[in-house]
Amino acid sequence: MSDAVLESAAPTDQPAERSPLYRPATYADIGLVYGRLQEAIATSPFYSEEFKAYEAARLTKDYLASLIDADPHHVMVFMLKGEVSGFMISGPELGTLWLYWSYVFPEKRRSALGITGMRAFINHWDNGRFHKIATYTKSGNDPAAAIMLRMGYKHVATLEKHIFGEDYLLYERPLNKVEPGYDRGTQGGLRHKLVRKLKLAFVK
DSSP states (O other): OOOOOOOOOOOOSSOOOOSOOEEEOOGGGHHHHHHHHHHHHHHOSSSOHHHHHHHHHHSOHHHHHHHHHHOGGGEEEEEETTEEEEEEEEEEETTEEEEEEEEEOGGGOSSSHHHHHHHHHHHHHOSSSOSEEEEEEOTTOHHHHHHHHHTTOEEEEEEEEEETTEEEEEEEEEOOOOSSSOOOOOOOSHHHHHHHHHHHHTOO
């Protein structure tokens, strides 16, 4: 199962920046995204220390590179005034698109990026490949819940003692799947890891 979580900013009444609002990540973004992702994990008030340690170890630079290799939009970065100001990280699992982490940088939260970023994510991925988006969050993460409900997600289940003995809330949003077959996700194995390592070594 995925350990998907949503951590985002509350919606505001401030206008969204005009496009380009988002773009797929490149290898050159991995260092920045990795550092801010570790920040998101460490500073979250909603998750246990066991979960934080697990996520910090799981979401390596190589893992981000594998998502970019599968589809660069699995690491989607959001822009404000030409600067990367947040991101959404997703991946395919058993035919479902899982949203693992969504993070608006704390210094950028006096913006509408939580809403506009989620809208851009949904609009991109409603492209015929997946039948739904799924994500987990925790009770008390009211800003994330407000954004998801506003953007068409439903709280479909409360999973009791689901991850490291804690309850998690499962949210889902339907998409319009039209393409046959299912996305098989990232490529593992030593050969692919070595190729990614070499590509990362050449990123300045």
